[in-house]
Amino acid sequence: MNKLVAIAGGSTLVFAALALMMGVIPGYELSKTPPGPGVEPLTPIQAAGRDVYVANGCGYCHTQQVRPLPSDKAFGRPSTAGDYAYQTPELMASERTGPDLINVGARQPSEVWQYIHLYQPRAVVPQSIMPSFPWLFEVVQQAPAGVTPVALPKAYAPARGSWCRAPKRRRWWRTCCR
Amino acid sequence: MAAKQAPIATEEDTSELARVLIGYVISATAWLLFATFVGLLVAYKFGAPEFGSGAWLTFGRLRPIHTNDTFYGWATMALVGLAYYIAARSCRTTLYSPRLAWVGLALFNLAAIAGTIALDLGYNDGDLEYREWPWPIRLIFLAALAVSAVNLVATVARRNTEDIYLSNWYTMGGLLWVCIIALVGALPWYQYWLGQVSVSGFYMHNAVGMFFTPLTVGTFYYALPKLLNRPIYSYALGILAFWTNLVFYPIIGAHHFLFSPLPWWLQTTAIVFSVAMLVPVWGGSANFLLTMRGRTSDVAHSYPLAFILVGVIGYLVGSTQGTFEAFRSLQEVWHLTNFTVGHSHLTMYGFVTFSICGAIYALLPLATGKYPGRLGMAAHFWTAVVGSFIYVISLSVGGTIQGLDWMRGVPFIQSVDDVGPYWVWRGVGGLLMFVSHLVFAWNVWRMTIGRSAQALPLAPALAEGASA
Numbered sequence: 001m002n003k004l005v006a007i008a009g010g011s012t013l014v015f016a017a018l019a020l021m022m023g024v025i026p027g028y029e030l031s032k033t034p035p036g037p038g039v040e041p042l043t044p045i046q047a048a049g050r051d052v053y054v055a056n057g058c059g060y061c062h063t064q065q066v067r068p069l070p071s072d073k074a075f076g077r078p079s080t081a082g083d084y085a086y087q088t089p090e091l092m093a094s095e096r097t098g099p100d101l102i103n104v105g106a107r108q109p110s111e112v113w114q115y116i117h118l119y120q121p122r123a124v125v126p127q128s129i130m131p132s133f134p135w136l137f138e139v140v141q142q143a144p145a146g147v148t149p150v151a152l153p154k155a156y157a158p159a160r161g162s163w164c165r166a167p168k169r170r171r172w173w174r175t176c177c178r
Numbered sequence: 179m180a181a182k183q184a185p186i187a188t189e190e191d192t193s194e195l196a197r198v199l200i201g202y203v204i205s206a207t208a209w210l211l212f213a214t215f216v217g218l219l220v221a222y223k224f225g226a227p228e229f230g231s232g233a234w235l236t237f238g239r240l241r242p243i244h245t246n247d248t249f250y251g252w253a254t255m256a257l258v259g260l261a262y263y264i265a266a267r268s269c270r271t272t273l274y275s276p277r278l279a280w281v282g283l284a285l286f287n288l289a290a291i292a293g294t295i296a297l298d299l300g301y302n303d304g305d306l307e308y309r310e311w312p313w314p315i316r317l318i319f320l321a322a323l324a325v326s327a328v329n330l331v332a333t334v335a336r337r338n339t340e341d342i343y344l345s346n347w348y349t350m351g352g353l354l355w356v357c358i359i360a361l362v363g364a365l366p367w368y369q370y371w372l373g374q375v376s377v378s379g380f381y382m383h384n385a386v387g388m389f390f391t392p393l394t395v396g397t398f399y400y401a402l403p404k405l406l407n408r409p410i411y412s413y414a415l416g417i418l419a420f421w422t423n424l425v426f427y428p429i430i431g432a433h434h435f436l437f438s439p440l441p442w443w444l445q446t447t448a449i450v451f452s453v454a455m456l457v458p459v460w461g462g463s464a465n466f467l468l469t470m471r472g473r474t475s476d477v478a479h480s481y482p483l484a485f486i487l488v489g490v491i492g493y494l495v496g497s498t499q500g501t502f503e504a505f506r507s508l509q510e511v512w513h514l515t516n517f518t519v520g521h522s523h524l525t526m527y528g529f530v531t532f533s534i535c536g537a538i539y540a541l542l543p544l545a546t547g548k549y550p551g552r553l554g555m556a557a558h559f560w561t562a563v564v565g566s567f568i569y570v571i572s573l574s575v576g577g578t579i580q581g582l583d584w585m586r587g588v589p590f591i592q593s594v595d596d597v598g599p600y601w602v603w604r605g606v607g608g609l610l611m612f613v614s615h616l617v618f619a620w621n622v623w624r625m626t627i628g629r630s631a632q633a634l635p636l637a638p639a640l641a642e643g644a645s646a
Contacts, residue, residue, distance in 0.1 A: 059305030
């Protein structure tokens with residue numbers, strides 16, 4: 001019995017200590033990182049967009065971290081700790097099959113381009129292998145006030161009416177649990 | 179509860195143990211088929227992005243389904259089933275509670291099914307690798323892990339041997355530590371903003387290396403001596419590897435976020451101990467290879483041994499590659515590229531999956547008295563070896579090209595274009611791997627419910643004393 005306590009209990013105690021040291025405590029300390037200059041809480045529409053990003057796993061192809069390396073120059077200034085304020089769940093990600101997106105709003109500010117690209121990436125980037133996301137849009141005869149209709153090239157446009165960003169459904173468990 | 183079957187062995191306890199192993203292996207095999215089919219679909223989309231363009235089949239939802247079900251459906255269930263069997267046999271005792279084992283299996287399956295559905299509907303807790311399932315589902319999974327850990331430790335506690343055989347050190351350790359990992363990953367209070375990034379590094383790293391690795395290594399220590407009918411080369415070396423792995427591995431999670439805004443000391447510490455990991459990896463691998471020394475012809479004539487040999491080589495090469503990938507100079511090229519996907523398949527497939535299949539071929543016939551056909555094992559082995567070889571090589575080369583493209587500063591889309599052919603080859607490799615799983619499922623069928631092949635000498639040494 002003593003051997004069992006030493007092996008199972010001892011090793012579990014060692015692991016628990018290391019988990020505290022390398023997981024919980026750094027997490028706790030870094031959770032207090034102050035927001036960087038100009039980093040503001042997300043507006044409701046930004047938060048809703050972020051939820052769509054998370055739900056559809058955009059993070060498996062797009063990083064949100066610019067490294068201080070020559071190969072990341074195209075994506076703007078290197079990311080700093082304060083850039084990640086208000087970013088929970090974190091989207092730093094580990095794979096970059098598509099380009100980094102942390103500064104995409106600054107690099108590609110055209111709303112129309114973004115919507116066309118989301119609806120059908122190959123309408124604007126022929127070699128793109130990104131999935132298309134038509135179900136995020138709906139056909140309407142008349143775009144509601146304040147909503148930009150997506151100006152699609154002829155080949156992708158609906159016969160009548162135009163495509164619009166679809167209204168966002170509420171994500172019940174995220175609101176109740178976070 | 180499993181349907182009542184005719185007792186397979188003479189003793190009731192033995193047949194109960196066999197039924198538990200059968201239940202876990204069949205369940206795991208079903209998840210292997212599903213998860214790798216999803217993987218195949220995901221691989222196909224790299225060449226045909228419009229294929230399955232609805233919400234339920236979009237890449238970003240299928241990808242975590244592939245990884246989670248491979249991890250928590252296939253590998254977890256198979257390894258827990260094997261750990262139960264190994265504990266009962268090596269301790270010369272009976273399973274503490276078959277009932278708890280069935281409860282655990284039901285909870286594992288419940289979590290995996292619910293998790294799969296949730297991810298496909300777009301409900302996740304973030305694109306946080308290997309912990310995407312909404313937290314209530316991860317708590318069900320944690321309950322399954324806790325039940326399994328208790329059952330395993332209690333089985334070892336009622337042993338009829340003086341010592342605790344080394345296999346059980348690793349399997350008990352893996353199951354106890356993963357409960358802590360799952361808990362650290364689930365509790366919210368230290369996971370905001372950049373803090374969550376550091377927890378992600380800890381979690382994704384340890385969920386693999388402090389769970390699947392020790393459980394798999396535990397099966398090596400049991401299956402190898404059994405198949406070769408000779409003791410492990412060095413028991414002491416196995417103990418050294420156990421403690422060094424325990425101390426070094428949990429420290430190195432941050433090497434998944436090199437050059438990120440995480441504190442530089444955290445990243446540097448991770449690199450230093452990534453090198454230290456060579457001690458348990460080379461120590462353990464040498465131990466297994468030296469146990470096989472001079473027995474080449476046995477390995478050549480026994481598919482269970484051949485599977486385990488590939489598993490040992492996968493462990494050695496994959497983990498050593500992991501050490502090298504942790505260097506800043508090499509991360510500059512490989513980080514964020516498809517090279518890492520090749521690495522994860524070299525380890526989770528070349529190491530873990532090959533070893534599990536070898537252990538199942540070695541131990542399941544001992545439990546059931548039914549054997550797979552030699553042709554079936556050969557077909558599984560060679561398609562899996564060739565398939566995974568193509569898979570890993572193509573992504574390693576493609577990923578390197580991707581990284582070099584970024585360093586040259588060409589437009590980003592050029593890197594997508596350049597990897598194209600290598601993604602096709604990855605798909606070819608993946609297809610072969612999937613086909614090998616169909617054969618594996620057929621072999622599992624023959625070892626459990628179906629008609630046994632002629633009892634064949636899995637290894638010459640086993641032919642005589644198979645009852646042990």
